[in-house]
Structure formats: C-alpha cells, structure tokens
Amino acid sequence: MQDNTTDILTRELKKRILVLDGAMGTQIQDLGLSEDDYRSDRFSDHEGQLLGNSDLLSLTQPKAIRDIHLEYLHAGSDIIGTNTFTATAVSQADYGTEALCYELNFESARIARDAADQITRENPEKPRFVAGAIGPTTRSASLSPDVNDPGFRNITFDDLVEDYGTCIQGLVDGGADIILIETIFDVLNCKAAIYAAKKAFRASGTALPIMISGTITDASGRLLSGQTADAFWASTKHANPLSVGFNCALGADELRPYIEQISRTSDCFISAYPNRGLPNEFGEYDETIEHMVSAMRDYAESGLVNLIGGCCGTTPNHIRAFSELAAASTPHARTVQPRRSLLSGLEPFTITEDSLFINVGERTNVTGSAKFARLIREESYEEALDVARQQVENGAQIIDINMDEGMLDSKAAMVRFLNLIAAEPDICRVPIMVDSSRWEVIEAGLKCIQGKSIVNSISLKEGKASFVEQARACLDYGAAVIVMAFDENGQADNLERRQNICRRSYDILVNEVGFPAEDIIFDPNAFAIATGIEEHNLYGKDFIDACTFIKKELPHAHISGGISNVSFSFRGNNPVREAIHAVFLYHAVKAGLTMGIVNAGQLAIYEEIPVALRECIEDVIYNRREDATESLI
Ligand code: THG
Numbered sequence: 187m188q189d190n191t192t193d194i195l196t197r198e199l200k201k202r203i204l205v206l207d208g209a210m211g212t213q214i215q216d217l218g219l220s221e222d223d224y225r226s227d228r229f230s231d232h233e234g235q236l237l238g239n240s241d242l243l244s245l246t247q248p249k250a251i252r253d254i255h256l257e258y259l260h261a262g263s264d265i266i267g268t269n270t271f272t273a274t275a276v277s278q279a280d281y282g283t284e285a286l287c288y289e290l291n292f293e294s295a296r297i298a299r300d301a302a303d304q305i306t307r308e309n310p311e312k313p314r315f316v317a318g319a320i321g322p323t324t325r326s327a328s329l330s331p332d333v334n335d336p337g338f339r340n341i342t343f344d345d346l347v348e349d350y351g352t353c354i355q356g357l358v359d360g361g362a363d364i365i366l367i368e369t370i371f372d373v374l375n376c377k378a379a380i381y382a383a384k385k386a387f388r389a390s391g392t393a394l395p396i397m398i399s400g401t402i403t404d405a406s407g408r409l410l411s412g413q414t415a416d417a418f419w420a421s422t423k424h425a426n427p428l429s430v431g432f433n434c435a436l437g438a439d440e441l442r443p444y445i446e447q448i449s450r451t452s453d454c455f456i457s458a459y460p461n462r463g464l465p466n467e468f469g470e471y472d473e474t475i476e477h478m479v480s481a482m483r484d485y486a487e488s489g490l491v492n493l494i495g496g497c498c499g500t501t502p503n504h505i506r507a508f509s510e511l512a513a514a515s516t517p518h519a520r521t522v523q524p525r526r527s528l529l530s531g532l533e534p535f536t537i538t539e540d541s542l543f544i545n546v547g548e549r550t551n552v553t554g555s556a557k558f559a560r561l562i563r564e565e566s567y568e569e570a571l572d573v574a575r576q577q578v579e580n581g582a583q584i585i586d587i588n589m590d591e592g593m594l595d596s597k598a599a600m601v602r603f604l605n606l607i608a609a610e611p612d613i614c615r616v617p618i619m620v621d622s623s624r625w626e627v628i629e630a631g632l633k634c635i636q637g638k639s640i641v642n643s644i645s646l647k648e649g650k651a652s653f654v655e656q657a658r659a660c661l662d663y664g665a666a667v668i669v670m671a672f673d674e675n676g677q678a679d680n681l682e683r684r685q686n687i688c689r690r691s692y693d694i695l696v697n698e699v700g701f702p703a704e705d706i707i708f709d710p711n712a713f714a715i716a717t718g719i720e721e722h723n724l725y726g727k728d729f730i731d732a733c734t735f736i737k738k739e740l741p742h743a744h745i746s747g748g749i750s751n752v753s754f755s756f757r758g759n760n761p762v763r764e765a766i767h768a769v770f771l772y773h774a775v776k777a778g779l780t781m782g783i784v785n786a787g788q789l790a791i792y793e794e795i796p797v798a799l800r801e802c803i804e805d806v807i808y809n810r811r812e813d814a815t816e817s818l819i
Pocket of ligand 1: 548549551553554555556557588621642643668709711712746747748749750751757758783
C-alpha cells in the first residue's frame, strides 16, 4: 500500500502541479475557541493554560480539525498537512503535555487520513494525500541561546532524534503518506529529523517519501542558521527527498529567487508554500489573494514548482485560487544533475571529476600541530578558533579537525570545538572533515555539524561488518567518507595491496551499501619517503600509481592524501619539506589526486623549486637511483 502511494504520488507530480493546503493556525483562530474548548473533559484538571496549544485540538476537538481539512480538500488540496506542527515533546513541554507526543501525532494523522480518504472516495480520479508535518521545534541544535557562550546548546542531536522518532512513528502508525519536515531554520534539526525518519522506517519496514521545506527569514537569502539555499540542499540531499523547497517567511515575492535557486541545484520535485506576505503590526496578514496568486502564477509559468500551497495567513480561498492556477500550468521538470559530490558548510562546495586540486587545512589537528594541541589542552578555544580561521583565510577549502590525543577527552574536545566553529561564519562557511581513528569521536562530531561533512576515515581495518555499519551511519548522517587503504591485515604498503583494498572497499560500498560513488574519497596512504629504510623506497611511487588506478578503475570516486606525512623524515627542515610537498603534489595531482590535507598557508609552487632540488626529490619519489635519498639529504 505505502509503496503504491509513493508511486501514485510520483506519477501525479510528473503530470501536474499538486496543491498543498493553507494555514491551519488562521483557521483555528477563526473558530474563537476558549480555554474550556481546548481542554474538553479529558484535560479539565490539567495544570496551567492549554489555550493556544493547537495540536492538542486533534484530541479535544477532532471534529473541528477534520472540518478544516475538509475545507482545504474541497478547495482543491491534493495534499493536506497534519495538525502536528508543534507536536514534539520540546514544544509540548511549554504546556506540560509532552507525554502526549505519540498520541497527538497518531490521532492527527488519523483525522487527516479519514478526511483525505473520504474525499478520494468521492472522486477517485483525484487522489488525496496526507503529509505528516514535523516542525522545527523552538530549539536549535546548531545555535546557542546564550550570547555569552556561543558553544552552548539547549538541545542536542540525540534529543531531537528521540523526539522526532516518536512523532514520526505516530504519523506512520496513524496513516500518513508522506513525512514533511517543514519550516526548517536550523539544518542540524532537519538532519536529526532525517536521521530519525530513516531509523523509524527501518524499524517499521515502511519507508514513506520525505518532503523537505526550509525557511529563509531574511533578505540575505540564508536560513537562520546561516546556510544558503544550495548549502541547504547539499546538507539534506541524503534524505533522498521526494521534494525540496521553502515555506513560511517573507511571502511569495521575496521567496522566488530561492525557489529558483534550489530548483536548479536539486534533482527532486520543488515545493513552495509561502506566507501571505509579511504580517502587519497586529500580526494580521493584509496581502490580497490576487497579489499572492499573481506571484505564484509567476512561479508556475517559469516552470519552477511541482507543489504549491500557503503558509501563515492563507485560507481555503487561497487554495481554491492556487488549484485553478495549478490546473492551468505545467510542472517543473526535475533537473538532471551531473555526478558530483556536494558538500557544504554555510556555503556549498562541489567536487567534480574536473575539480582543481582541493586544499584541506591540516593545522586544526592536535597530533599534527604542537601549538594547536597546547591550545586545546589549555582550553584556549578562542586562539584555537584563530588557527582554524587562518587556515580558511590561507585558502583551505575544507578544514580537517582531529582531537586524537591520549591526554585529551577527544570526544568532548571535538564537540566543544565544532559547536564553537558553528558560531563563526568565516570558518564554518567551509565544509568540515571530522578526523579521528575512533568512530565514537567521529559520530559525536557529525552530531554537531549542520553541513555535509567528510568523515575521516573508515576502512576495513576491523573487518567488513563494522565497515558496512559505519558507512551506513554516514549515509544516515549525510556525510561523504574518506576510505583508507587498510584491511584486516593492516595498512596497505605496496601498490597491489592498495589496489586490492580500494577495489574491495569500493565494491562493498557501492554494491552492498548503496553508497554514492562520488561521495567516496580514497586515501591510498601517503607515507614518509626518504627514510633511509629500503622497504620505504617505493612509498612515493606506489601512492601516485594507486591514484592512477583509482581514477581509472573506481568510477566517480575521489582521492585524498595526508601530504605532510610524506616529508616526515625532514622534520625541522621546512624549506625541504615544502619542496617535497610541492613536487609530490605536482605528480599526484597529475595522477588524479583530488584533495590533500596540507598546511594551507605553506604550499610551494613546483615551477619555483630549484631544478637540482626538484630532480633529487623526483629521484626519491620514483626511486630512480640507488643514492636518491643520500643526495637529497
Ligand atoms: N590521511 C588521512 N587523514 C590524515 C592523514 C592522512 N590526518 C592526519 C594526517 N595524516 C594529516 N595531517 C597532518 C598534520 C600535520 C602534519 C602532518 C600531517 C605535520 N605536522 C608538523 C610535524 O609534525 O612536524 C608540524 C608540527 C607542528 O607544527 O607542531 O607534519 O594521511 N585521511
């Protein structure tokens, strides 16, 4: 039944523009209900006010809610949203009704289901659907409510997953056809909802389509948490949503550029259900229906949308007008996107097959920088943030963060630092690479980041089962992965093992886990060269040859390496180290290296390195002479 509904929905969406409903709040207000009406018999003894808890009406005034749904259905809504916008425990706690969460969602879905089914029976040619609405809550997982403590949070990802999980289960059990995550102002909250939905779908064996709708509340064109429309798409694409779009906010006129933007970058159906303009000083909406309809007509005529509806202030009359408009318009044709990795901080970052070399800043690593290690140990987080900021200023397009040190509580340090970074737009505009050899540290980090990050790293080190489990988790959190050439027998240290492990990892990820190949970044182990140990003589050449192999044999995957590792035996001699990095990069990039973890401020240029030195380094890298290392020294 459920799969069938999804098929029908998709078919309808290809054919025509579907109409959502309008505001529930405005309709409820018009009823002029009293405190006693909100309570009914069931909550007559409840302590504290219940007036204003509109989702509670699904339990106490179910007929009123059903009638509002019917009005919208009669006006032409194809999809109605459940009366559950604030039916999370976080929001219900304001009324002391948080224990009702499951029931509120279940009953609200049931009421909407009944109403939709009744109207579908009357006219089976126009099937009606129920979208289970998930609101943003009043709390924000990536913003601090305390201006004096930007790293503070009053809600965590885990809290939200649990809360949303209950809501989603109620909506699914009550008969919703779709999960609609709406009015998203903090994309980390949305990612928690996506995570909860995937978990709930797996547990119940029913996967409903997901619709995602953000809200852009200011003229800078960003969500409240700072992301642009494209970054928002990059961060939520892993939900594989049926639709993405925007609702609420400034009204149809102001929303248009962002709808246009996301219709170009995403590859799913596009939704738009704006407010009826901006409210006046009394909180009322004055914008005329004609005005809103003419703005929406422009959306439709420009081929931008597949789903239209109204948010705050809109009424069944709006929906009636939108239905006429929809019937006379052609739907947006989903944009076909090239295969590419879409990452994000506050801004999007795209990796394609022809991307130029990408700098990943290495300095925010307690094992790679004595200074950064000291700052973290001493809890000098302000200065530690400066290290990150300098990396970005010096050209790092992604920053690697590593807190793996025995003396540290790595998990706590990772969480603290990432929460602080989230308050620094000049740092968190770039994507983050969460670097740890401990999965629990990586997972704690992913729960703090609203953007699409890179996990550094996973591998077959502990066997296939945990590799698969971690890869699946990356899909649930929405992260790309670095896969190290490492298996049950250890780290690959020759070309053949590098090739075999990368291929085996790729096959498992792509064929068994369903991981998008463009979100896989192989690291074929950049080891120190010129160490004087004979077994190390091919380390440089094997890495480069492994790049050639990956590029050719493992389609769409990308390649990374820890470049400063290569020069480790020249520690203390920075000019030579930098020359080695430049020469090594020059050849590795030619062989297909996509990105390198580097000291972003200190990259020398191949052509500027004295020829004699350059040749010495090339002799070492390619193991061209017996005395290569000696002559370099
Ligand atoms: N692959 C992947 N991730 C990685 C690595 C890799 N993460 C960590 C590391 N290797 C890459 N990062 C660094 C960071 C710093 C240095 C080397 C690699 C480094 N630091 C100087 C030193 O130790 O001599 C500077 C010391 C200081 O400033 O105190 O060389 O390979 N996936």
